[in-house]
Amino acid sequence: xxxxxxxxxxxxxREIDLETLLGEVALGNEAAFETIYxxxxxxxxGLVRRxxxxxxxxxxxxxxxxxxxxxxxxxxxxxxxxxMSWAMTIAHRRAIDRVRSAVGERQRxxxxxxxxxxxxxxxxxxxxxxxxxxxxxxRCLETLTDIQRESMVxxxxxxxxxxxxxxxxxxxxxTIKTRIRDGLIRLRDCMGVSL
Numbered sequence: 001x002x003x004x005x006x007x008x009x010x011x012x013x014r015e016i017d018l019e020t021l022l023g024e025v026a027l028g029n030e031a032a033f034e035t036i037y038x039x040x041x042x043x044x045x046g047l048v049r050r051x052x053x054x055x056x057x058x059x060x061x062x063x064x065x066x067x068x069x070x071x072x073x074x075x076x077x078x079x080x081x082x083x084m085s086w087a088m089t090i091a092h093r094r095a096i097d098r099v100r101s102a103v104g105e106r107q108r109x110x111x112x113x114x115x116x117x118x119x120x121x122x123x124x125x126x127x128x129x130x131x132x133x134x135x136x137x138x139r140c141l142e143t144l145t146d147i148q149r150e151s152m153v154x155x156x157x158x159x160x161x162x163x164x165x166x167x168x169x170x171x172x173x174x175t176i177k178t179r180i181r182d183g184l185i186r187l188r189d190c191m192g193v194s195l
């Protein structure tokens with residue numbers, strides 16, 4: 001009796017079946033695609049999930065891969081590799097593309113947010129201007145007499161009323177009012193403010 005040829009292993013038979021099925025899919029056979037879908041969907045999703053990590057995104061990419069398998073089945077060349085390798089290569093490339101796209105989108109969003117965020121330049125300018133005004137006021141306060149400066153500092157920086165300033169300095173209310181009025185006139189002139 002002649003020896004029969006050894007039967008292919010189950011993995012080899014499955015690969016041959018996938019290659020045959022891809023040939024059928026290339027011809028538009030929907031039933032063949034359903035079989036390929038059933039055989040490859042889990043493996044494709046698993047690979048994509050390891051790369052993309054997000055379950056919803058992974059599911060979307062896996063569906064795109066299977067659609068690409070349907071559309072490009074005619075480009076499968078068994079001389080270049082197995083059907084499973086071909087499908088998994090498509091899956092890996094799509095998953096990497098999705099990750100790169102997400103990273104690029106995040107970077108674009110960050111650049112856009114930075115470019116369109118209300119600039120703090122106006123705030124900085126206001127702060128600088130306020131600091132310059134404060135410095136000018138300090139310099140002009142130094143031009144006042146000691147009694148004018150003391151009365152004004154208590155009234156405007158200390159928050160005391162004219163009556164309270166007069167009591168603190170043991171001076172008549174009218175005198176305090178005159179000192180503060182004269183001090184304000186000198187400050188106005190020093191700062192170049194016109195009325």
